[in-house]
Each structure stands twice: as structure tokens, then as C-alpha cells.
Amino acid sequence: MTTFDSDEAAHVHRHLHSHLPSDPALRVRTLESLVVDKGLVTTQDLDSWIELYAGQVGPHRGAEVVARSWLDPEFRARLLADAAGAVRDLGYHGHATGHLKAVENTDTQHNLVVCTLCSCYPFALLGMSPAWYKSAAYRARAVREPRKVLAEFGVELPEGVAVRVWDSTAELRYLVVPQRPAGTEGMDLAGLTALVTRNSMIGTDRDLKAPA
Amino acid sequence: MDGIHDLGGMEGFGAIDTDAPPFRHDWERRMWAIAKNTGAPDWTLDWWRHMVERMQPATYLSVSYFEKWCLNYLTGFVTSGLFTLEDVARGTTPRTQAPPDPSGVDGALQRLRDNERFFDLDSPDPARFAAGAPVRTKSHIAARHTRLPRYARGCRGEVIAHHGAHVFPDLSAQGIHVGQHLYTVAFAARDLWGEAADPRDSVTLDLWDSYLDPA
Numbered sequence: 001m002t003t004f005d006s007d008e009a010a011h012v013h014r015h016l017h018s019h020l021p022s023d024p025a026l027r028v029r030t031l032e033s034l035v036v037d038k039g040l041v042t043t044q045d046l047d048s049w050i051e052l053y054a055g056q057v058g059p060h061r062g063a064e065v066v067a068r069s070w071l072d073p074e075f076r077a078r079l080l081a082d083a084a085g086a087v088r089d090l091g092y093h094g095h096a097t098g099h100l101k102a103v104e105n106t107d108t109q110h111n112l113v114v115c116t117l118c119s120c121y122p123f124a125l126l127g128m129s130p131a132w133y134k135s136a137a138y139r140a141r142a143v144r145e146p147r148k149v150l151a152e153f154g155v156e157l158p159e160g161v162a163v164r165v166w167d168s169t170a171e172l173r174y175l176v177v178p179q180r181p182a183g184t185e186g187m188d189l190a191g192l193t194a195l196v197t198r199n200s201m202i203g204t205d206r207d208l209k210a211p212a
Numbered sequence: 213m214d215g216i217h218d219l220g221g222m223e224g225f226g227a228i229d230t231d232a233p234p235f236r237h238d239w240e241r242r243m244w245a246i247a248k249n250t251g252a253p254d255w256t257l258d259w260w261r262h263m264v265e266r267m268q269p270a271t272y273l274s275v276s277y278f279e280k281w282c283l284n285y286l287t288g289f290v291t292s293g294l295f296t297l298e299d300v301a302r303g304t305t306p307r308t309q310a311p312p313d314p315s316g317v318d319g320a321l322q323r324l325r326d327n328e329r330f331f332d333l334d335s336p337d338p339a340r341f342a343a344g345a346p347v348r349t350k351s352h353i354a355a356r357h358t359r360l361p362r363y364a365r366g367c368r369g370e371v372i373a374h375h376g377a378h379v380f381p382d383l384s385a386q387g388i389h390v391g392q393h394l395y396t397v398a399f400a401a402r403d404l405w406g407e408a409a410d411p412r413d414s415v416t417l418d419l420w421d422s423y424l425d426p427a
Contacts, residue, residue: 001293034300
């Protein structure tokens, strides 16, 4: 039974960090041995999970959602009204998409997503988050100096563009819907999907490129 | 709590490593798999977060993301009584349940979908605010776990959406499930950061009813 004893958790954290071997790979191997010994999971199922995240689950899912929203006005309306449902219709729902919200970039607004308190991210839709998203530097700076952060990612904003930073402090998760680049008229879903970068769906990329 | 995890607005961290990939090492991938396929049945998401918040501040900043997860899973399993500290030291524990039959990548995909969790939970209280309402956040927080960041306390903002009632994290971290109205509140960047901020910019937070007063 979980006691929810905050001070006990602090004590155990301190004990483990000072007593375990310092190599994180060994620490994870110890944890894996314990959960497999206990019968909580099998090594094969852990391998399958890794395979899932190496293939089927990744930012290409979100990219397809964005490309569909460019092609199909009805889908776009549904995505902006009920992103969780729109993603579920495609089978891309799961971990951390239950209360998904889509926020669209416009000529006058750029959206940027951060989780300053932990590392909230719509995993089932975008795959594992990039390391920088979880870094202290990004979490600290995105809310305070978003334009400097964007500049580090190479994003230059035109004069008339406001930045809105979404700090995901609850169980809502945010998907930025980037603008469709000019020169992509007539492209199909697969072609458009390939243009959508992971960072553009977090907000650290803005101007997507049409194929040369 | 005013913990080290509450990083929003802190200064001195320097440049962002914009090219860092999602995983650098195989053990990080394995940690992610362990995290999403194990756990104690009565953990709440907010208790899990609060345990991370109780890491020593220097440790929190010095270990990598997935090592934090590893330490937190071990801490969670020990404090919930699934393993002892001696089990962790030995690296083995007695089997107490039959492992599930391996289910392959299809099974993993199904578990991912089944993990679409919902946090809406009715509240007996009416919503106090609607979109457009001016609000001010509390200046002080009593709870050990809270989702009102330090940088947005005592600040004036405007409700831009009401999401119904969701599980209240301050109590969920203690294992108590109560619904409370949840809002998205927009703050002008200058109201948070002063004149240094760009007057065009804003920050939104998702905040529960008891974090707010009418303004």
C-alpha cells in the first residue's frame, strides 16, 4: 500500500542515490531485475515497448494529423474543437492524449509549449520528447524569454507576431498546428506529412519548407 | 512546495542543447519501457510527481531525466512496499505474482491506447469563473504538491477557457480524489516579468479554482 508520506519519499530518495552504484545504466538494470523478478512485466514486453517507440509511435503521427488539418477543413474544425477525439478517430490516442488541445499558429500568433513543473508531453501522438524539452534550461526560459529561446532554435518572428506560451500545468496537453507553407498546393497527405517537423508541433519551429 | 522542480523563470541555465535527441543510450529506452509497463496499483500521477519533487535539490539538477525516473520508480516501489531497500541492494526480489504472457508489439500498442486516461471528475461546487473573467492567483500555497508555479503567484490574469472539473492535484498527491473546476488562464507577459517582457506576448497556465480569486 502506498502511504503518500512525503518525508519518507525524501528519505528513500536520499538513501538510494547515496547507496546505489553511480552508473545510471546499472541503476536501471537493477530496477529491471526487480520488476521482472517480481512478475510485474517480462523482458520480452519491455523489448516490444522499445520496438513500438522506435517505429509506430513517433512524431510522424502528429505530422499526419497536422497535414490532414491542412487538407480537410472539416477535420481541422474537429481538431480545434476536440483534438482528443480527432486523434482517437485515427487510432493515435493513448498515453497523455485524453485531454489534448490543438492550438493553431496564425499570421499574428505563434504558440510555444512547455511544462515548467515536470515534463508533460502528448507521448502517444508525438513519441518520446526531445531531451531539450525536458532540460532545466528550456523549462526555465521558455516562459520568461520565449523570443530568445525561439532565436536559439533559428525561429525569427515577423514584427506583427505575438508569442503565446502554453505552460501545461494540468492534464491538458497541447499540439501546435503550424501553418501550411506556400507552394504546397496540390500535394497529397503523405507529401505534406513529410514537411511537418516535430519541433513545429511544440512551437520551436515555425516556417515549414515546401520542397525545392 | 517551493521545490527545485519549479523551474519556470529561473535564470542562469544558459543555452539550450537544441540538437539533443530523445534517447542517447539504450538504458534510457529500457527505463521508458519499465516506466510505462510497471507501477504500484494505488500510485496517483500527482503522488508520482511529488516523489520526484522530494529528490534532493542538488540531485534533481545533476542527474539526467531518465535517471530521475529510475530513482523515482525505485523510491515508489520501496515506499509502497513492493520491494525493500535490501532487495534493491541485492538487485533481486522474490516473485509474488505470475508475470503476464508476452504480447508482442501489438500488445504494447494496445497498452499504449489503454493508457488514454481521463482526469475529469465532477465537483459538488459550481464553477466560479467563465471565459473572460479577470482573476488573481493566490500569493501563497500551503499544499506540499501544487500545480501553481512560483512565477505566477499573486498575478492578475484572464480566464480564457473553463474545462469542467478535473482531479485536484494538491489532494491527489495524498491519494485523495476530489474534482475541482479547471481553467486556462492567460497572463500578459509584462504582468509576470515586468517591462523586460515583450508587450505582445502572453503565457497561459491551466489552474484549479482554489488557486484563484476574483480580480
